[in-house]
Amino acid sequence: MLTCTSNGKRKAVAAVLEHASGDKRFKILETHMKRHQHKADALIEVLHKAQELFGFLDDGLMLFVAHHLKLPPSRVYGVATFYHFFTLKPKGAHTCVVCLGTACYVKGADRVLRAIETRAGIKAGETTPDKQFSLVTARCIGACGIAPAVVYDGTVTPRQTPEGALERVKGWCSHGP
Numbered sequence: 001m002l003t004c005t006s007n008g009k010r011k012a013v014a015a016v017l018e019h020a021s022g023d024k025r026f027k028i029l030e031t032h033m034k035r036h037q038h039k040a041d042a043l044i045e046v047l048h049k050a051q052e053l054f055g056f057l058d059d060g061l062m063l064f065v066a067h068h069l070k071l072p073p074s075r076v077y078g079v080a081t082f083y084h085f086f087t088l089k090p091k092g093a094h095t096c097v098v099c100l101g102t103a104c105y106v107k108g109a110d111r112v113l114r115a116i117e118t119r120a121g122i123k124a125g126e127t128t129p130d131k132q133f134s135l136v137t138a139r140c141i142g143a144c145g146i147a148p149a150v151v152y153d154g155t156v157t158p159r160q161t162p163e164g165a166l167e168r169v170k171g172w173c174s175h176g177p
């Protein structure tokens, strides 16, 4: 939940600044908002793009969008919670986002995804019953040069193989073969 306390505001500003300088996906999202001339009425479209890039909309991401579209965070949060097609946060303690964009797909991202699904006993978009692990997919996370890329708990990881991915998530999945 987005907070309105001064502590919350400080954290919010820190999140926006951190995002502005880090992850390439924020650059892609910024370009997308620029294409829409940072118009507030592009909010739903922008949130779709954000979810496509990140797999879900967390607080930092919504603040980033609010900052760039010059909207109150409460408006962004309100829209994101109103529409069922937006996911605010995976329910699991750990999250794995498999990029299924073209560059990753042609380099075997589908095999990586299948391996994780089998190991965890869940499909993309689901969370294990013990709430330890959520698996989501995204469309091009801006790391095509290191495809296939997978994001483990926020860390973009290059050139994933099914074996490498299973090694990364093994402690997160108690279920599966």
Ligand code: FES
Binding pocket: 099, 100, 101, 102, 103, 104, 105, 139, 140, 141, 142, 143, 144, 145, 147, 148, 149
């Ligand atoms: S297609 Fe996966 S990072 Fe671009």
